Amino acid sequence: xxxxxxxxxxxxxxxxxxxxxxxxxxxxxxxxxxxxxxxxxxxxxxxxxxxxxxxxxxxxxxxxxxxxxxxxxxxxxxxxxxxxxxxxxxxxxxxxxxxxxxxxxxxxxxxxxxxxxxxxxxxxxxxxxxxxxxxxxxxxxxxxxxxxxxxxxxxxxxxxxxxxxxxxxxxxxxxxxxxxxxxxxxxxxxxxxxxxxxxxxxxxxxxxxxxxxxxxxxxxxxxxxxxxxxxxxxxxxxxxxxxxxxxxxxxxxxxxxxxxxxx
Amino acid sequence: xxxxxxxxxxxxxxxxxxxxxxxxxxxxxxxxxxxxxxxxxxxxxxxxxxxxxxxxxxxxxxxxxxxxxxxxxxxxxxxxxxxxxxxxxxxxxxxxxxxxxxxxxxxxxxxxxxxxxxxxxxxxxxxxxxxxxxxxxxxxxxxxxxxxxxxxxxxxxxxxxxxxxxxxxxxxxxxxxxxxxxxxxxxxxxxxxxxxxxxxxxxxxxxxxxxxxxxxxxxxxxxxxxxxxxxxxxxxxxxxxxxxxxxxxxxxxxxxxxxxxxxxxxxxxxxxxxxxxxxxxxxxxxxxxxxxxxxxxxxxxxxxxxxxxxxxxxxxxxxxxxxxxxxxxxxxxxxxxxxxxxxxxxxxxxxxx
Numbered sequence: 096x097x098x099x100x101x102x103x104x105x106x107x108x109x110x111x112x113x114x115x116x117x118x119x120x121x122x123x124x125x126x127x128x129x130x131x132x133x134x135x136x137x138x139x140x141x142x143x144x145x146x147x148x149x150x151x152x153x154x155x156x157x158x159x160x161x162x163x164x165x166x167x168x169x170x171x172x173x174x175x176x177x178x179x180x181x182x183x184x185x186x187x188x189x190x191x192x193x194x195x196x197x198x199x200x201x202x203x204x205x206x207x208x209x210x211x212x213x214x215x216x217x218x219x220x221x222x223x224x225x226x227x228x229x230x231x232x233x234x235x236x237x238x239x240x241x242x243x244x245x246x247x248x249x250x251x252x253x254x255x256x257x258x259x260x261x262x263x264x265x266x267x268x269x270x271x272x273x274x275x276x277x278x279x280x281x282x283x284x285x286x287x288x289x290x291x292x293x294x295x296x297x298x299x300x301x302x303x304x305x306x307x308x309x310x311x312x313x314x315x316x317x318x319x320x321x322x323x324x325x326x327x328x329x330x331x332x333x334x335x336x337x338x339x340x341x342x343x344x345x346x347x348x349x350x351x352x353x354x355x356x357x358x
Numbered sequence: 359x360x361x362x363x364x365x366x367x368x369x370x371x372x373x374x375x376x377x378x379x380x381x382x383x384x385x386x387x388x389x390x391x392x393x394x395x396x397x398x399x400x401x402x403x404x405x406x407x408x409x410x411x412x413x414x415x416x417x418x419x420x421x422x423x424x425x426x427x428x429x430x431x432x433x434x435x436x437x438x439x440x441x442x443x444x445x446x447x448x449x450x451x452x453x454x455x456x457x458x459x460x461x462x463x464x465x466x467x468x469x470x471x472x473x474x475x476x477x478x479x480x481x482x483x484x485x486x487x488x489x490x491x492x493x494x495x496x497x498x499x500x501x502x503x504x505x506x507x508x509x510x511x512x513x514x515x516x517x518x519x520x521x522x523x524x525x526x527x528x529x530x531x532x533x534x535x536x537x538x539x540x541x542x543x544x545x546x547x548x549x550x551x552x553x554x555x556x557x558x559x560x561x562x563x564x565x566x567x568x569x570x571x572x573x574x575x576x577x578x579x580x581x582x583x584x585x586x587x588x589x590x591x592x593x594x595x596x597x598x599x600x601x602x603x604x605x606x607x608x609x610x611x612x613x614x615x616x617x618x619x620x621x622x623x624x625x626x627x628x629x630x631x632x633x634x635x636x637x638x639x640x641x642x643x644x645x646x647x648x649x650x651x652x653x654x655x656x657x658x659x660x661x662x663x664x665x666x667x668x669x670x671x672x673x674x675x676x677x678x679x680x681x682x683x684x685x686x687x688x689x690x691x692x693x694x695x696x697x698x699x700x701x702x703x704x705x706x707x708x709x710x711x
Contacts, residue, residue, distance in 0.1 A: 189524070
């Protein structure tokens with residue numbers, strides 16, 4: 096489904112600030128794989144996601160989705176394969192547009208947009224059904240501007256917008272990191288639900304080890320631009336935070352210095 | 359008085375164009391000063407060459423579309439800052455406008471214009487002409503309303519609202535930006551063509567300072583009508599233009615000189631921008647948040663007021679900060695963005711509960 100083949104990305108090459116964010120990273124996701132990515136700050140997790148989404152160009156290597164080479168494709172063209180949720184709850188929705196207008200925008204992801212009405216009654220019915228699955232009561236607030244929703248609600252909406260059009264790949268970039276624990280748990284549950292309902296192929300970056308273990312069927316750990324540990328479906332079932340931390344220090348002889356990783 | 363109303367309605371076309379860029383696209387487009395004159399110049403010189411005035415007006419719209427498109431090209435493909443891109447086109451157009459007209463002033467005194475039927479029947483300056491102009495500008499307004507609610511129009515609105523998001527949904531934001539700038543300047547050029555025919559001449563300097571007139575109209579309209587939805591916002595822009603002309607009319611009545619009008623306009627815009635900050639006319643506009651995002655976060659609106667404009671504007675100001683960090687290493691900025699996001703989401707959570 097998604098094949099990342101020896102991609103590299105260096106920021107500020109040739110300067111004192113040169114930083115190798117990705118060093119010949121390869122990763123393959125099969126249909127319906129749900130891979131969680133963990134690693135400390137600067138490990139290259141987000142860079143990995145951003146190269147897949149097209150926000151950052153790769154220096155070398157190739158990325159194929161569904162057999163199509165996309166690594167030279169601009170971000171907006173890759174969107175037809177990808178659903179994305181960002182870390183910032185404000186980033187995935189347009190605040191001055193209503194809930195139904197935001198969903199209409201998401202419905203046309205990767206398709207050409209013409210002069211047809213944005214919100215028809217047929218679409219509205221679909222949106223109501225979809226929103227009802229969130230169990231946040233948003234199905235009764237179709238004409239509410241998204242800017243009036245809370246961060247948790249907006250992130251839940253972003254998740255729905257990314258998932259309900261069945262993208263080939265769903266990219267989640269620390270999408271619960273900016274929420275308080277309660278709302279993070281809500282969004283985590285929704286993630287589980289949306290991904291398993293549609294069997295979406297998913298790549299999720301997270302800071303939270305427990306979340307990384309709880310969600311998905313595979314796990315990878317990154318450090319300094321490399322994948323240093325992979326847990327297959329079998330191995331992942333037996334994983335605990337402790338064994339993960341053990342793996343990390345064994346492999347790198349270092350401790351994960353990030354506060355967020357330890358919660 | 360009737361003259362002021364007529365002018366206000368004619369200039370409403372320009373206000374609608376400015377509304378498209380300034381409010382919808384969130385792009386301060388200064389091309390307006392140039393493209394307005396381009397519209398007037400194109401229409402006037404074609405009319406003098408014997409072209410049907412309606413065709414000449416259509417041609418003027420075309421010229422405006424091109425002008426806006428050029429600004430869009432400079433901004434999107436050339437990566438030039440929006441303000442500067444507009445200024446560059448505006449300055450360039452000065453020479454082009456002179457080329458089009460051949461001299462600095464083209465009188466249309468004995469030519470047929472789109473206003474000739476009204477003028478010959480002595481209907482200019484009566485309720486008939488005002489109704490006709492009102493009907494015409496309302497058609498323009500409803501066209502914009504309709505366009506902005508289509509799939510393409512929604513993408514344009516989202517483009518001005520959250521560029522990162524709409525790009526991730528597969529919209530080529532370069533194209534939508536250029537399209538909106540072109541459309542906006544099409545409206546402005548249409549207005550220029552009408553003004554030239556209404557006043558009976560086209561002049562090289564007829565567009566100077568016009569962007570402020572447009573802004574004044576949009577802001578005044580918003581102060582009076584709010585911007586709850588597209589319908590009210592575009593109506594506000596249109597009628598704001600009329601209100602602006604009435605204020606100018608009254609200022610002239612009060613003994614001010616026509617030379618004082620630019621200053622009056624500037625003061626009007628300054629006042630309209632400052633008054634809301636002093637707690638007056640609370641519901642105006644994101645123009646403020648553009649200049650001062652920090653302060654726009656401050657007012658916490660009660661949750662039981664879903665229509666409150668200030669509430670809707672709060673996230674608008676914060677949203678594009680984290681969105682524009684491509685090419686930056688993932689670690690630190692993402693962290694910082696996360697922290698601000700956590701702050702604002704916490705704020706909006708408490709608002710919700």
